[in-house]
Amino acid sequence: MFGMKNLGKVVLALASVALFTGNAFADNLTVDGKSRSMLVYAPSGIEKNRPLIIQMHGMNQDAPYQKNAAKWESIADTARFVVVFPNGENKAWDIGGDKDVNFLKAIINEMYQKYGIDKNRVYVSGFSMGGMMSYHAANKMGDMIAAIAPVSGYPIGNPAPASTRPMPIIHTHGTSDDVVNYSSGVNYLKRWVSFNKCSESSQVIKPYPANRSGSAASLEVWSSCSNDIEVRLMSIAGKGHWYSMDLASVNTSDEIWNFVKNYSLDGSNITPPTPAIVVPTNRDEVFNGGFDSSAVAWDLQLHGDAAATGDAKDGKYQFDISAVGTQNYQVQLIQHDLHLEKDQWYEVSFDASAGAARTLEVNVEQHNDPWASYLKEKQNFDLGTDMKTYSFKFQMTAATDTNSRLSFNAGAATGTLTLDNVVLKKLAEPPEDIGTEALKFVSPRTQNMQVFEVYGLNGQLLGRVNAKNAAEVQTQVRLVVRPKGSFYVKPVR
Structure with a gap:
């Protein structure tokens, strides 16, 4: 039904990472009478009215594991936003009810009280079962979330999208995922494409980024959606059930931030996403030879x-x-x-x-x-x-x-x-200094087959021909060069 084997099969080799780095700290909230825990990362001296990203771990994982896997700190320091890694009860998420929806709402309010975060720019993301919870949150609290970014997860049972508003989504998934099926995840994402009233046609960039020829990633974009939003699918060829941080392909956290940062619940101070630059293949001219805005295609x-x-x-x-x-x-x-x-x-x-x-x-x-x-x-x-x-x-x-x-x-x-x-x-025709208008050659000294080098008047070697006499030299040279300009021929000694 769901195409998943066992969310608990992912080995937690890094589960013993240090609890604190930088300004990260553990925090607790009481939600529905229960104590709930989380890790919070806030850049030093964070200003008010900055965004909040909530990122949830997979099943049988925890907040420190997800924090170590996703490496949000440097991005948050540069772009100035708060990141929260909540812990699910029993290392799992309530993806059908309200227990963890209430937890997420409490986190938003807590971060507003502590840091004055911008409630119009709250983004929810998660890996595996955390990705499933991202979709569940979009359905249950769409009026509090500006965009979601699920990674390798979609809801069990394929519930119909039911957000109170069109929801911007960037979904990242490895094509070789043997825990949460890639194709099933893509099919579910397309239900949101329809729900958001996006164009049925999509734009595909492969490889992605376009200037990284060895990248295993590709990006599919559905645009012209309601409220000028987009839905994006980041596919990583050959990647299994993992949060990709492969520098040869894509840094998932970078891609998430560069997408979600364009959205706000009220649309204030937010510009639409920059259209993806598509580099045409099989082209007969250099693309972006003027480096006008970036090094794309190089x-x-x-x-x-x-x-x-x-x-x-x-x-x-x-x-x-x-x-x-x-x-x-x-x-x-x-x-x-x-x-x-x-x-x-x-x-x-x-x-x-x-x-x-x-x-x-x-x-x-x-x-x-x-x-x-x-x-x-x-x-x-x-x-x-x-x-x-x-x-x-x-x-x-x-x-x-x-x-x-x-x-x-x-x-x-x-x-x-x-x-x-x-x-x-x-060039519409050969350069002026190459051709047969003024044939110059050194005549063969014998009637035996001999090798001749053909040069342009600028000294560039144009090729070699085999001939026994002057007439054959002329005939063979015309096969090497085009009939315009001048060249000279000399025998190979």
């Missing part, structure tokens, strides 16, 4: 002993390289999903500068192993402290690749480096 990769940070700042991409390895590619900013057509000519251009004189290697290559380069040779540029424009042209001589990549390889030196205005464009 991926900084570090290999070996290299150490660097990088991000979009002031409309430019800025590296800060603190350690290099033995190869240029060990500090590498890439953009993949580029479509390169066989025989097509392209031009790559970009602006760059550095904190001190240095070189920058640029490559166009396969995105996957063996990462074969599509250039005759990798391009190297001498950068100075002034921003200048650099460019090069190349012909795609390999088979068409719909997922190639442009790579800026900055592992040659430490220090700062800045990029901007990165462009990849098709």
Whole structure:
């Protein structure tokens, strides 16, 4: 019926974590004549009228376990909000009655009395059975909760949504969850999509975030809902019954906060969620080459002993390289999903500068192993402290690749480096310095088959041909280059 085996099977390997860290403290409330306990985290000097997040543990778990798993403290410190981790009685939640609904209401009132929290910005979240309780709270106290964020949990029995208002939801779930079935959870979330009167069509971003090519996560968004809310599904491929904090994919707590913070019961001082940026795949031009608002579509990769940070700042991409390895590619900013057509000519251009004189290697290559380069040779540029424009042209001589990549390889030196205005464009015809209008060659010295190298007038090696005489050289060269401009040929010695 529910697709779940045993919520208690999750091993509590971390259940013995320390009870207090930072400003976290244990607190108790009397609710319906019973003492109820919780952990409270409040940033030092927290101001009044700040949000409250209540996050509930799974079955057979407790507040310290959930606090350690979700790691909300640094997020709360930065964004300035209070987090409460309540303890369920007997490590479980009343997901059918009012016992724990009353507990949540008491927590909200207590946090208002102690910290003056903004009652219009209360958000409820939970893992596993705590996720089930999040949905139950949405039904029973929708007028007190601005948004919910269940993780790997949905209600037993599939109760119909019954909130007093459209409810913003971000639901996170691993596709390989063998405790709470992923597909069943998705089907239940879609009942809320219908309840909230959202558009039946959705937008899918895969991978998510779009600039993290190795991410196992994907994001499905239903918008155009009542009251301008959204419903989001964060799916994590291959993830089991776990609260994901995988830096290669998504930090669940970050994603929850970045969603719920956009909602308030009264709509005051809240802007609608920023529409997710969708990076098109199989594209024949660079996406976000101007780094106008973020580094979306770009991926900084570090290999070996290299150490660097990088991000979009002031409309430019800025590296800060603190350690290099033995190869240029060990500090590498890439953009993949580029479509390169066989025989097509392209031009790559970009602006760059550095904190001190240095070189920058640029490559166009396969995105996957063996990462074969599509250039005759990798391009190297001498950068100075002034921003200048650099460019090069190349012909795609390999088979068409719909997922190639442009790579800026900055592992040659430490220090700062800045990029901007990165462009990849098709050339309508070959460059002027390449072609057969003024054929120049060194005639073969014998009638035996010989290898010749073909160069553009800029000295770039364009390819090699096999021929026995001048006429064959001309014929073969025309297969390598296009009929415009000039080139020269020399035999290989």
